[in-house]
Amino acid sequence: xxxxxxxxxxxxxxxxxxxxxxxxxxxxxxxxxxxxxxxxxxxxxxxxxxxxxxxxxxxxxxxxxxxxxxxxxxxxxxxxxxxxxxxxxxxxxxxxxxxxxxxxx
Numbered sequence: 882x883x884x885x886x887x888x889x890x891x892x893x894x895x896x897x898x899x900x901x902x903x904x905x906x907x908x909x910x911x912x913x914x915x916x917x918x919x920x921x922x923x924x925x926x927x928x929x930x931x932x933x934x935x936x937x938x939x940x941x942x943x944x945x946x947x948x949x950x951x952x953x954x955x956x957x958x959x960x961x962x963x964x965x966x967x968x969x970x971x972x973x974x975x976x977x978x979x980x981x982x983x984x985x986x
Contacts, residue, residue: 892934893921896960899968900925918950922960929955936963940971948973956980 893909900907900922907924921932929951933943938961947957956979959971 888934889932892962893932895934895962896930896932896968897922897924920947920950920955927954927956929957931957931959933959933961934963935961938963944971944973 890909890911893911897907897909905925907922910919910921910923920929922930929947931943931947931950940959940961943959943961944957947959951957956972956976958976960968961971962968
């Protein structure tokens, strides 16, 4: 259990660092408040970011968790990666098309 928790913490730090490399001032939320239901990483307005750093991921469980924990006005996403792979972001198709329409305008 400890190794799993440590790997999750490392994954959250990795994702936050990746977000910073993209120009966003993010941080892990748990390190400051420890409240359940908060996003794993915060700092990008409008996103509820759950982070999964595992070799095998049940993406439906992860997106359901992100959706259940997100607040009104937040778009739930799951940032995930496994060893030797790039970060991926999963979101609902509805949210994807909402973003795409806004981008195209």
